[in-house]
Amino acid sequence: MSGVAMTAILLGSGAARALEKGAGGRWPKLAPPQSPRVSHVIEQLGRTRDDAYSWMKFIPAAGERTRENLPEAVGTMLKAENGYADAILAPLAGERAKLLDAMLARVSGDVTAPALERDGWNYGSARPAGAAHAIYTRSRTGGKPEQLVDEAARANGQPYFRSTGHQPSPDHRYFAWAEDVIGNDRHRIVIRDNQSGEVRTIVDKDAYGYGGLVFGPSSRWLFWIWRDARNRPTRLYRTSIDGKTTDLVYEETDPAIFMQVKRTAADGFVALTLAGPETGEVRLVPAADETAAPATVWPRKVGVRYEIDEWNGGLIALTDADDAFDMALLRLDPKDFRTLATLVPHRPGTPILQIQPFKSALVRLERVDGLHRLVILRPDGNEQTIAFDDPAYAIELPLEQSYAASSAMIVHQSPKSPRRWIRVDLASGKQTVVQQQKVANFNPDDYQVERLFAPAPDGEMVPITLLSRRGAPKDGKAPLLQYGYGSYGVASDPEFSIPALALVDRGWRYAIAHVRGGSEKGRQWFLGGRKFTKRNSFTDFIACAEHLAAEGYTAKGKIVAYGLSAGGLLVGASMNIAPTLWGGVIAQVPFVDMLNTMSDGAHPLVPLFRPDWGDPLADPKAYDYIVSISPYENVRAAPYPPLLCTAGLKDDRVPYWEPAKLVAEVRHRSTSGNPALLHTDMDSGHQGSADLASEYGQKALFWAFAMRCV
Structure with missing residues (x-):
């Protein structure tokens, strides 16, 4: 097909005419692009399907996709889709601007977190008022801050910028971070010499920044993870700080294994964690010999996951071994890795989420009845619990805290309570608020947070976090945005959100549906929405919307569904099942072509996530189940929102x-006749560029779209 013919088909015969108002005046009347349906029959496991839009897929032979190397048909299609989306959304420009202004107006002065102290140095970051990027600094107590990284300068001239992994070396001579200037999650690693001020790139490409770099205990080496051509983290390297020597430490050959690297809490080891959805293995490099081959703690075994750290002179393991599906905490012999004692036994329904060792106590973050709590375990076995009274809230336990600290820093927030940094004394449990997120023109008493439960079709009670203006009537008139994720055991915690406030201030309600597939109620809640029980996630999401309507918080047809990534699968499938329930659907970088993606063994994540979705290349049952739920395969003749x-x-x-x-x-x-829109960011990957204007600008677009829908 010629480029001219393709353009004519995609743009449609009405593309050049002036915009007219559609039915009811809600949307401009403009002919959408019409992508050609080209038969592509696929035979698999004795089954046949016709993927009529398979021609849209393009993977370059080498490097990343760019505007320049796209096939003509694909480039024309994406250009036409962006043009159509821009035209349909053009009347929302005024509302988008108002929403963005309202969000930015709430950001008061510097956006900063309190510095974390390490060996007399205070490391912190702040985003100056009106700035898009952060500045990282360090200082001695009472001393003048020393600038380590100005991200605005690093991002200048780059179409995309996102950084991660910021950390000082144990001797504080160096400061390192990883940055992505392409948008494909492949990082370069940069080091600053804090004595000379010199900044240099020590790894120029293909590094994995998310938990993928750490200084060795001696500060003479940087351990970092390399991504292969398929974007899989597969190798651990050790590079000397001067950049002259790089050695391969470990290479993983199983594509279903993911890698992360860290130093243990007391700097006794570099720990390489190799993990899949149903297995794990940790290899340790001792501080006494950083060039030694890593020693395996427990060989990987299907059905056993674990993590290793150190505390109180020995090693500790957080593990689900011996059917401890919500995790138990064990003490290990540091020489032969035998189990010496159980520090915290398995308690079904009370999952341990994170541990943070300190010299004087071991702090753990866990869930009870779906809500966070903090527990301080002292060397004598005494425990103290730290919890909060909010109907729904979230606690964070920041990483990189000093092992020698006498207090732990935590972050508390709720949908109506901005982030508060609280120092918890490890000896007494006393809480001291160190800092609170500044939010302008905001009174928490103007808002109400409720924790509700929706009955699912099989009788399970699905938690809902709901944010409303205080006193908002339950008369079924309020529109509502319902967010959900529900995959990989990732919980959707009830966090503070300035964009959510901006929407609620317009008379909306904002709900988080804590559906199965997440981990809000522990491991079993995750397993109840995984693989052959995945449909539960969708029916849970629908049940939440129906319950909110039945209780008068909103009404059917006034609910807009919103999901991100695997949350796009959630809202896409829910749209197919109950198209008239939703006033609109927002799917951000959505995973919606399940069958074809899970049938692509070359995809970087497919081997890793087969336990979550099934393998339609080898298992007929998995093929049939995925066919029955995949959003793309289940679009039908129906009045879609x-x-x-x-x-x-x-x-x-x-x-x-x-x-x-x-x-x-x-x-x-x-x-x-409702619009179906695709907008592709031609400069980004799975995440947008890390600046506040981009983040809030996208939310303003989503909210303006939602407001037009209902």
Whole structure:
């Protein structure tokens, strides 16, 4: 097909005419792009399917996707889709600007967290008032701050910038971080010499920044993880600080294993964690010999996951061994790794989420009845619990805290309570608020947070966190945005959100549906929405919306569903099951082409996540189940609500063609005439650039779209 013919098909015969108002004046009347349906028959496990939009998929032979190397048909399609989306959304420009202004107006002065103290140095970061990026500093107590990184300067001239992994060396001579200037999650690693001020790139490409770099205990080596051509973290390297020597420490050959590296709490080891959804293995490099081959703690075994740290002169393991599915905490012999004692036994329904060792106590973060609590375990076995009275809230336990500290820093927040940094004395449990997030023109008493429970079809009670203006009537008139994720055991915690406040201030309610597939109620809650029980996630999400409508918080047709990544699968499937329940659907970089993606063994995440979704290449049962729930395969002739999907051209996790195919199929089959939109960021990947204006700007677009939907 010629480029001219493709353009004509995609742009549609009405693309050049002036915008007219659609039915009811809600949307401009403009012919959408019509992507051609090209038969592509696939035979698999004795089953046959026709993927009519398979031509949208493009993987370059080498390097990342760019505007320049896209096939003509794909480039034309994405250009047409962006043009159409821009035209349909153009009337929302005024509302988007108001929403963005309202969000930015709430950001008061510097956005900063209190510094964390390490060996007399206070390390912190702040985003100056009106700035898009942070500045990292260190200082002695009472001394003048020393600038370590000015991210605005690093981002200058780059179409994309996101950094991670900021950390000092144990001797404080150096400061390192990883940065992505392409948008494909492949990082370079940068080191600053704090004596000379010299900044240099020590790893120029292909590093994995998310938990993928750490200084060795001696500060003479940097351990870092390398990503292969398929973007999988597969090797651990050790590079000398001068950059002259790089040695391979370990290479993983199983594509279903993920890697992370850290120093243990007392700097006794470098720990390489190798993990999959149902297995784990930790290899330790001792501080006494940083060039030694890593020693395996427990060989990996299917059904056993574990993490290793050190405390009180020995090693500790957080593990689900021996059916401890919500985790137990064990003490190990540091020489032969035998189990010496159980520090915290397994308690079903009370999952241990994180441990943070200190010299004088071991702090753990866990859930009880779906809500966080902190527990301080002291060497004598005495425990003290720290919890809060809010109906719904979240606690964070920041990493990189000094092992020698006499107090632990935690962060508390709720949908109506800005972030508070609280210092908890490890001896007494006394709490001292060190700092609170500044929010302008904000009174928490103007808002109400409720924790509700929706009955699922099988009788399970699904938690809901609901944010409203205080005193808002339950008369069924308020529109509501319902967010959900529900995959990989990732919980959707009830956090403070300035964008959510901006929407609620417009008369909306904001709900988080804590559906199965997440971990809000522990490991069993996750397993209840995984693989062959995945449909529970969708019916839970629908049950939450129906319950909120039945209780008068909103009404059917006035609910807009919002999901991100695997949350896009959630809202896409829920849209197929109950299209008239939703006033609109927002799917951000959505995973919606399940069958074709899970049938692609070359995809960087497919081997890792087969335990979560099944293997349609080898298992007929998995094939049939995925076919029955995949959003792309289950679009039908029905009155679909307005749909807005986003994508990133350089996204290797959920590539642009997944939402592109869903949008094309919805247009092909929907009977409502409502718009189905795809907007692709041509400069980003799975995440947008890390600046406040970009983040809030996207939320303003989503909220304006939602407001037009209902």
